[in-house]
Amino acid sequence: MEVAVSEPALATRGLNKQFGSLAVAQSIDISLPRGARHALIGPNGAGKTTLINMMTGLLRPDSGRILLEGGDITALSPDARVKRGLVRTFQINTLFPHLTALESVTLAVCERRGEAGNWWKQLPTYGEAVDEAHQILSSLRLAEDCLRPTHALAYGQQRLLEIALALATRPKVLLLDEPAAGVPSSESAGLFEVIANLPDDISVLFIEHDMNIVFRFASRIIVLVGGAVLVEGPPDEISSDPRVREVYLGSSHHGAAPHG
Ligand SMILES: Nc1ncnc2c1ncn2[C@@H]1O[C@H](COP(=O)(O)OP(=O)(O)OP(=O)(O)O)[C@@H](O)[C@H]1O
Structure with missing residues (x-):
């Protein structure tokens, strides 16, 4: 299939999800351009993993659409999405220890x-x-x-x-859920350097709690709070955004406050 260059590698359109009365995704519109190195940040429970789970097909949204290179993949199984080039890693170790x-x-x-x-x-x-x-x-x-x-x-x-x-x-799109989880902080920058240097035709969205890493390696940052996108922008804008500062300074979380 010929894909228009302007088409985002991955996009969500009006994505909604409730767990009982808890809204974990509220009208989420995200676009990941080709070659992106975008970070998804937000306090604990903001809905980051839930969003990745909907993108990969582990969870079905209540409404909204997910588009891979412009094609609607909302109804596809996780396996079918991997075959189309949408691939993730997990926070937990899923390796075979003896190989x-x-x-x-x-x-x-x-x-x-x-x-x-x-x-x-x-x-x-x-x-x-x-x-x-x-x-x-x-x-x-x-x-x-x-x-x-x-x-x-x-x-x-x-x-x-x-x-x-x-x-x-x-993969065309790599979704990395805390790729440096459990890695000593002295080694995590090296790991992110490798991620940043992946080939340009792979678009990357990563979840990361260490703000030093986020501000160093992300080209854009999407801030999720209470299941909704609070703000999205380049690191310098995000680090000086008063709404972001309030969220991080005013609530408990397991990362450092944005600096800047
Ligand atoms: N299967 C589920 N059933 C009910 N509630 C859930 C389920 N999965 C997640 N939640 C709740 O949805 C909210 C969002 O969870 P999610 O794991 O997506 O947040 P997160 O931003 O990834 O958090 P963290 O930074 O701690 O990993 C949380 O309040 C969580 O308790």
Whole structure:
């Protein structure tokens, strides 16, 4: 399908969701342009993960639409969305501890190529899958450790491996839910540097609570409060926005207040 260049990589239109009487998404209109490095921030319970869950199809919105490169994906299953290029990582570790990084990513490449169940029948092309996996791991600075079992990798490397598995699906849009969760703060900037340097044809939306990281690596910031977008803009505008300051200084949360 030919896609107009002006079409956002991912967009939500009038997205609404209630849990009982609690409105967790209220008329959410978000546009993620191609190549974006956007952050989704907000206090605990603002509805960030719920929004990502609706984008990926884990949760159905009560109303509204989700568009991937202009095409309506609201009714598609999570698997169908991954096949179309909308891929996420989770806050929790979902890795196989005893496989090496290279084995895990090779399996993910084979899965994308439809060879996962019978890779042994495809030995000639299996080498190509290993090469592709190795190249992905190199791009994430994991090549040196790619033959070590996953459980022996540093936690920051394990989080990068999660991203490597997502890259093996050849995503157009990557949704990263706290990709540095649990990583020592001294390592999280390195992890975000890798994310910022992903190829330009991958659009990224990440949830992150560390405001130093958000202001350093996001090109735009979407602030969600009480299930609604409070404000969206570039880091300098967001850091000096009095409404954002009030939300962060006036309520409990587990990140630092925006600086600026
Ligand atoms: N399945 C569910 N059923 C009922 N309420 C839910 C459900 N999932 C989330 N909630 C509630 O919806 C609100 C939004 O939750 P969500 O996890 O999306 O927030 P968040 O912004 O991601 O928070 P955090 O920063 O703590 O991860 C919270 O009040 C939460 O308790």
